[in-house]
Amino acid sequence: MPMEPTSIIPLAAFDIENGETTPVSDPWPAIGAAQGYRWLHLDLNDPDTRAWAKASLPEIAARALGQSETRPRCERLGDGLILNLRGVNLNPEADPEDMVSLRMWITGNAVVSARIRKIWAVDAMRQEAERGHAPSTIGQFLAALTYGLTSRIERVSLDLEEQTDDLEEALADGRRVEADRLSRLRQTVIKLRRFINPQREAIAALAGLDGWILTPEELALLRETSNRTRRIVEELDATRDRLSALQDHIEADRAHALSRNSYVLSVVAAIFLPLGFLTGLFGVNVAGMPGTATPMAFWFLTLSSLLCGIALFAIFKLSKWL
Incomplete structure (x- = not known):
């Protein structure tokens, strides 16, 4: 149902055809008006965004796009798809494990994404689109997006592994390990895994959408990203167990020292x-x-x-x- 345009300013608005981008100048853009597909990236901090979503999207999709708290999910809704994902928080003075949410409504010729805080993987795609290049199809867009999100998560996971290695080496060398540092590291791993595991399930569900708009090649790329996400979850589990073992060892040493004294x-x-x-x-x-x-x-x-x-x-x- 159309509504009076009060003008919103999307963070990104492009018509994409054969990998070439054309900026959308309409301040109140419609979806599904492109020859290839249209990508609209919205800022939920803009009060007009929710009104536009309510007027332009199916009711359930509009509610999903505007939720204040989300969990990674992938669900078909009619001819479209609700897809919520998470990215590590790489914003200044932010903790990476405080993951930021990306909400999406996807149809055969449109991608509507929305966020509250900046997501670097999406911003990289926006910058590339401004230079005139973008994935040729929606399937390639989703494959590139999930790959970018997963790569940044993987880097944070590897950094946590390296920090755990340092703690294990310090303990083996008889050096003092700060309990606060160990506790913070454990909390980081736990918080990160809390979102990565459902994200693995969401990407796996996306990679299993046979018979939709995704080609076999695009599904194969998504399955590869799903496998990488699964490995990240396994690495986080291993890191969590190693940190628990370190905590137990430190507590045992303290108990032994107290008993000896x-x-x-x-x-x-x-x-x-x-x-x-x-x-x-x-x-x-x-x-x-x-x-x-x-x-x-x-x-x-x-x-x-x-x-x-x-x-x-x-x-x-x-x-x-x-």
Whole structure:
């Protein structure tokens, strides 16, 4: 149902035919008006974007495009496709594991994508389109997009593996491993995997859409990306397990050190217990205390206490308590 155009400014708007791009100048662009296919990339921070989606797209697709929180998914809806994916957050002062969402509605001659925060894989495709080059078909567009998203995720995953290697080497060399660093790394891996696993399922579902607009060659490219995503999930699982093992090792070392220190303190207390009894006994101020009239009595008591301490230490050593 048409509505009054209040003019939106897409982040990207191109008609693409045989790999060549033509910018769309209409401030209120329609979908499905291109000879090849039309790509509209929208900013959900623009308040008019949701109104345009509501007027131009099927109701369910418009709601999916405007959701504040999304999860990777791939679902057919009539002749179109709802596809939600995630990309690592490479924006300045952002954490990569705080993944940004890309929402898409795809038909036989149009791709409508929307985001809240910048997605570098999509931005790279936009820059290439501005230079006049783009994937020739929608299938190639999806293959290039998923490849770009997966490549950047893979780089972050490899960086996490390298950081884990550094921690393992530090622990093997006897160097101190900061617990905060280990904890942050574990949280990063867990948060990243939380989105990558459903993304693997979404790309696998996309690669299984036989009989739609995708050619066998394009499906093969998507299956390769699906396999790469599966490997990333497996690498994240392995990294998570390695970090858990490191955490367990550090906690075991701490428990051992605490037990050893407690044991030493207990032995020291046991050695000084009889000495404390002697000093307490000879410190009482009552008549009849032996040695009070002997000048050398203090030194005899000191020597006796020292010999008593040495004897107790020797007994503990022979008993293998030390």
